[in-house]
Amino acid sequence: MTRRRGGIAGLCLALLLAGCGGAAAPGPYAGQTLEVAATWTDAEQANFEQVLRAFGRQTGARVRYVSGGSDLEVLLSARIAGGTPPDVAMIPQPGVLARYAATGAAMPVTEIVAQPVRAHFSPQWQRFGSFDGQLYGVYFKAANKSVIWYRADAFAAAGVHAPATLDELSAVSQTLVDSGTPAMTVPGADGWPLTDWFENVYLQLAGAERYDRLAAHQIPWTDPTVVAALRLMGRYWAAPGFLRGGPGGALQTTFTRSVADVFGPRPTSAMLYEGDFVGTEIAKLGVYRVGDGARNFRWPSVDGSGDAVVAAGDAATAFNTRPVTMALLAYLASPEAAAIMAARGGFLSVNRDLDPAAYPDAARRDIAGALARARTLRFDLSDLAPRSFGGGNGASMWRLLQEYLAAPDTDPAVVAARLEDAAEQAYRVA
Template sequence: MRTTLRTRKAVGVGRGAVSLVAVGALALSGCGGGGGAPDEQSGSDGAAKPTVELPELDGQKVSVAAVWGGAERKVFLRVLDEFERRTGAEVSFVPAQDPIIGFLESKVAGGEPPDVAMLPQVGAIEQAVANKWAKPVGTEAQKELEKNYSDGWRELGAVGGEQYGVYFKAANKSLVWYNAAVMKNAGGQEPKTWDEFLQTARMIYDSGIAPVSVGGAEAWTLTDWFENVYLSQAGPEKYDQLAKHEIKWTDPSVKKALTTLGELFGKKDLIAGGPQGALGTEFPESVKQTFVGGDQPKAGMVFEGDMVSLAIAETDAKVGTDAKVFPFPAVGGGESPAVVGGDAAVALKDSKGAQALLTYLASPDAAAIWAKAGGFVSPNKNLDVAAYPNDVQRDIAKALIAAGDDIRFDMSDQAPQAFGGTPGKGEWKALQDFLKNPKDVAGTQRVLEDAAAKAYKAQKD
């Protein structure tokens, strides 16, 4: 495979997200890190025995744009390698930058759009359709979607009743991972509520370790913090209203959620490096500083999704033994939330290669390759869970599939990208400023509302 060898510092990890409000707290901590090898009929790279027939594309060029970098890009390239092997196509990976819609706009204007783009937001799919860039899913890909995906996941990739997106990658983003040795030394236990979480953090601090690692340099992690607190505390109805901007960001429910989040962000000794250090920490590093150093790391816990396991794999820690996980704690008497990220493949060219790639990505064949590597959950209900590398990830995958159609997309990813998905602007900038000064709840609310009002108005216009 021919790939462009530029690197991207900010690793985009599953910006699109859905909340599984019907799924109870996952019993993850008791899961071992051991095996469960892929199906005996799997190929050398974890690809299951082919379940879908792909066309011959000898010599045809297919380009794929995505914001993935680091370990995620490496694994996705293996997925594309298998597509090359089976079709004879020549596939190139095009590194994209956030916001990907802006990146694609420049490519389209230059007459060089990629064949397929991996879009991390519902709003991005809708915008690609509105701009007349996106091409509808073809017959063969549609068959795979109907066979392998629930109605809810198909609807997330549809605009105006027509299918455009194939959701290939999901990620449960309501998980708190912890260094098992640090937790044991502190005498702590897995918390089930926000108050218990803060108590556990204090116990870890008293043992001599900074309790929580925050990757604040990549502000999507901060939107995830807010959304988990808000969904649990305010409930699904309010969540839906705020996501659609039917209530303002100056609403008392937002004040309450920011105040709650400030109970963590406002305690400098609870955050590794303090707020300023967190703002200089990128997501992969936030994971590594929790698990490098044995029982004396820089932090004891890190919040984020199952993609954390990819960063853990670059350390000596083992998932299920050294690195364990519990569901995001319930806040204010609400349910424990579950937010899941996702990326959809959308064709930007009317080409045989683009449609063949969508068909492949909608099959269990492609999903099995990344599942074996870890840090990935597939919404494909026909993927054998034995493909996942350990019991922790198998349980996460089972919970995702069990949720069926009861899904909600991540709040920031339902918003116009100018508000919910652009570095240095909108919600991302407001929450980074809030991390710096979590006492300014009212000011943060005003900034959020001003930015949201402008973005939603521009979207309507």
């Protein structure tokens, strides 16, 4: 079935790129130009530009990449207001995609894009890219945000193994501390890892239905399930020795620093929670090899919650209906485009027809497989929320969870009430 699905989509893509009439090189879109905007810089930008070059070679189109970095939404908003949006933007927040779709700035895809998306992507990822029943976004790059990384030598020295439940995580952490190694580095200086902590605990504890309702603010942040999740987080953060440097030290630790604290030449703790992209940072340090000295396990379950994954991703979104624009989106929906970036590392695809052998190592294949096979899959909650609440420096959820990390013995009901006050205001004006 998979081969047939890939074969049909591949034929459609080949016809599209050939102009459906057997046009010879330099391709059906020779002389046409495209502009693509995304958050990616450095290695991610270079890798994605290889994908764009491959598209250009097949079609004759010239594609220019523009990096918006962490200010991509600011760039897009200004360009849209000025009447000069890029042809395509890789949008990481479904809420932002939905806003552009609702205002008519973003365009629904044509059938030439929808067909390969239906062929290669699960219904869940199709829903993530849709608004009001129409498909707008093609999820080219994804992230598995339910991964905890650890040093194999630290676990071996303490005589512990990867935990499967949250209770086991606490027991392993205590054994590590007793052996003289702080259990976990938490990059609290960057607020987004703390929102990811909450999302994983909440999805495991409360389940997918309540997660969806909380993301839509159909239940308040004062709901007992929110308070219970915050209590579990605070209990772990407050445990003596669990956090490297304690809560105060965690608040001074950036994400980049946290990777070096666990996997650098002078490691100071045993574990780090964050997504699959930690593997790229570990490789940059060149001390521990991913899959060998640097290993990972899935976010632990809570009360038998089972297999649940928090995901994120970047959706290719069109701001016009030019045939060349739709051709690029169709190409990004293909296994061929995903394979180019997968081979270079630091990338996960949710394209079901991407050959797992395209990934450079077994660790990344396993993480990608967990993302593809998860029984329960939900998008990053902070990316679903209004930006003033869920994402960006100074966003309420970031700031309030940093305050909770600073004083993890705070009554979680008080933290929940503060989150609800901020959410009520943010969702009202969204």
